Amino acid sequence: MRIFLAVRFLFALGLRVDAVRLLRATALAVALYAAAPLAALALRGLTDDVLAHRAGAALIAVVLAAVALVAQIMLGHFCHLDLVRVSDAQEMRLRGELTDLVNGPPRIDHLDRSEVADTVDLVRDNLLATTRSLEAVLQLAGLLVQMTVTIVLLGLASPLFAILPLCTVISVLLERTAQSTVENARERTAERLRLAKHLLELATSTGPVRELRLFGAEDEILHRQRAAWDEVTTAMWRAHLKAAVYRALGQGFFVLGYGGAVVLELYGALRGQASVGDLVLVITLAVQVSVQVSGALGVLSQLQVAGRTTDRIGQLRAVASATAEPSAGAGTAYAANVDGLSSRLTHGITLEDVSFTYPGAERPVLSGVSMHIPAGSTLALVGENGAGKSTLVKLLCGLYRPTSGRVLVDGHDLAGLDPTRWRSYVAALFQDFHHIELTLGESIGHGDIARASDTEAVTAAAGRARADRVLRTVPGGLNGYVGHSYADGTELSGGQWQTVALARTLMRQHPLLLILDEPAAALDPSAEHDLFERYASSARRENDGITVLISHRFSTVAMADLIAVLDHGQLTEYGTHHELMTARGLYAELFTLQARAYGS
Template identity: 40%
Template sequence: MGRAWRILRLWLGTAFRAAPLLMGVSCLLVAVQSVTSPMQTYGVKLLVDGLTGTVKTPITWGIGVIVLGFAVSFVSMVLADPLRDTAQERVARQVHADLLKVTAGIPGIMHHERADVSDRLELIRENSWRLGIGAEVLLYAVGSVANTATVLALLTSIHPVLLVLPILGAARIWSAYMSGRADQTAWEKTMHQERLTDRLAEIAKDPRNALELRVFGITRNLVARMIKLQDDRYRVLFRATRWGVLVDGGVRLGFGAAYIAAVIWVVWRARQGQASAGDVVLLLLIAPQIDQMTGGIAQNVYWVGEVVRSFARYEWLREYASEHAWAEVSSSAPVRLSSGIELRDVSFAYPGSDGSVLSDVNLTLPAGSTVALVGENGAGKTTLVKVLARLYDPSAGAVLVDGVDLRTMPAEEWRLRMSAGFQDFVKFEFTARETVAIGDLSRLSDEAALASALRRGDAESVVSRLPRGLDTQLGKRFSDGVELSGGQWQRLALARAFMRERPLLMLLDEPTAALDPEAEHALFEQFAASSRDAARSTGGVTVLVSHRFSTVRMADLIVVLDKGRVIEVGSHSELVAMGGHYAELFELQARAYR
């Protein structure tokens, strides 16, 4: 009950917070508009009774009710639609802003790497429009309540026994709800297939993949796999739809038979003098309205269910974001490092996985040092980098910054003290200026800072070849955009990493993988110079990951990882002299070059 109340409060609060006055006026207009149609029908009854003389009712009353209904309906229609559309637009804008704020506010990245969480996030993203139409559904619900109350009153005026018609109509509400629920269950059950189809479609249409798709001749296989996934998905959806049609059709057939019997009964009563001619006309005219009422309630039950389910997922997302907000902080991130960064008994495992990616890591990264992480693929290097960046919190143990637990510091504040370059860098298709300045947006217009970053990232030659320099639009998807090679994109990503000149922590996770060894060596000499500069002013630590030992040997400290454990630590000369795992890897690579 508590969660249901929270979901309802979130729904109503979202609608009325976005447009309180518009929502209030719209609710009133929709309610009035929903009453006018059945009341005009009642006016026709009064008019017929007056004309036939079966009931002593002034004809003017019937005409007055009909005319008044037309006038109110006209005014409501003129005002209701623009007011409702404006309120709807504001609510949709509020919902999408809240979704972005909540999702972007999660400081870690675990929700991107868990399949169960990703499926739920995909459902929220796919159905976010249902959150946006929450205001409209709410208005329709208000209208249905007003319409239902009026129709019930009119049926009672003929004979109370006719209330059995809407009661039978309630079965249609049930059938529509069950049909909608079956469709939604089928939709959620096949969401993983939908996500996979979308990803395959992205691979197929991305121009960067066109070469390999054609060279390896996998386009046909890709399309065939997409078709199979969609066929499997539609098969499940069709079964749910077919079940819903059979149930809803049977219920509507039964309701139609009951209504025909009611008409015959009222006609018989009129011939017996127990009902007026106006009562017969009223029942005949109100038939479509009863059907509309039950259909409207059925539709509203369905859409209210959809909106409630969508807001339930949204409420789950808010709870998830709150639980993973890392909001309990007791210290600030330092402005300089005195002793360095220590990993004490650090282990990390993905939720639901059997093994640990990192196990009992004990390591000290001295202030002012350059530390290289070495190991075979899957050794845990990138995971360790992400733990240092506090994209993950350790499953056990702690990361200490000058003796203070990193978890007690605001994650956003810590990241302002660091910079990074990654192998899987993002190709931001903005202007070249913006693509680089993302590294420190506060200096977007600082030409000197941009020039320094481009020089240190060895990206000056990239910008000099662009038709409009830093103001060139990147990306072929734009009419005036320029496409870059992988190496050019990587140099801009490196320049982006250098926008923050003296970070406390510089993370370089194979950031030069697309460059040749000579270019990488030259760039890492730049990194080393920057590290020494940062060390003198802030005690900053540089952590680099590379498979090229000609680069790694420049580091002050080399850490060798194997299966998530630290097995060797030392300088290049010390580790070679030790004759262990590092020496073996170094010799293998050196032999390949010889």
């Protein structure tokens, strides 16, 4: 069933991407595989004609055999060329779909599930082999045609051979068992394989290598990488060994059946019950059947891998479908909420008893958080690492949906708003921002794809982020490359990369929600103070937008209109700097400790 689904999937996809080439390749494949048994038939005629001294008939048989053999070569070449083009188009289509399935859902919580990560990794690893399996589909179809013609000819030559295809049934069943053994082992080791790949990347990437060498951790990382890799390879080796035994048994059963039949046919020829030409035909066709069965088993194995990949793509589609949002026309309430969102906040953002638990986790990272953030205000989130600050920010951005409770934007439930539209009103600089190693202009411009090629907009964003020094550092300015991953570009310092990321964030004009998650960790306190002052006031002035700041520098935090203190996922304090200092709680304690440290 899985193989049938893979065949249907690949052929249907091939018709969608390039129907003309696929149909032409199909016709060529049928003709190609029908030529081999016809060549054997011509060889029988040639043998009998030569022995009977029929020169004219022998010449015709030679021409027919030559035409059949040349046709095999030529048709195979052109069929392969067409299939390569179709397979390339399929690969591009599937890679695009894989990207959409991973990134398409409006939330990102599905990416935190290990089974989804394993499935994505397995699909990515087998995608090329799967698309190349389209050729295997036509090979299977051609081999079936070829085997049918061969068996008919064998049956006409000797009725004994007509029942021997039953020998292939056991071979096919054992091949299926062999491939299932390998695929099951691959799925069991998928998580360990991802770990081995991650550790190898750590040990071979420029950034991590610096730290590993400094801390003397290279040997430990490599040891763990080898251990994980050995665990995977040992499990896969055992699976392949079992599969080889199954395949050997299947092939052995087939060889015994056909070998015995050929011996009987030879015995009959020696007794004069068959002509020499019949014997040549039978031996030639028997060899062809052996090759055909071996080829068919290999093709079935390849298609079984493709079938597993097809299943996994189906699983990712199900995940994407389960996490998809209803369309704007799916319900009147949803449509009304979309229409109610404007480019200016009037009331603000409210969290009502919000809790969130990561997939697979036993304890919630946020529990019962309730607060109101007025329009035009600035909010600072304070708490120890792991208190839930970054998770709360992702909930506000709409990247996660609360496990329970609601996030309201001007009274509208964020879960009911069009996530794409809401994200267009959000600008965020996350603590773990990405280094986009393209040209400096592209690295900044990705903050607003619609204006990414607008040099004036990119320059203005760089100016607002005060990235002048970075522009002077990079040869070619906005047209110069940054990083070394894809070009011989300029390597930036941590602070410079953060400035570029800030400029990227500021490409989005007049956001309703501006997130600054440790926005200036690589800058000095006065620079961060200046940064927050500029952009918090900017949001208030332009459209009553809200700025949310996460910072461990309390001199900056104190500037915020409101301060929320999170402790182990719960909101323990909420109010102005003055109110929290007066309350003499955790915030006052932390502020006083840091003030003393700077004072000393």
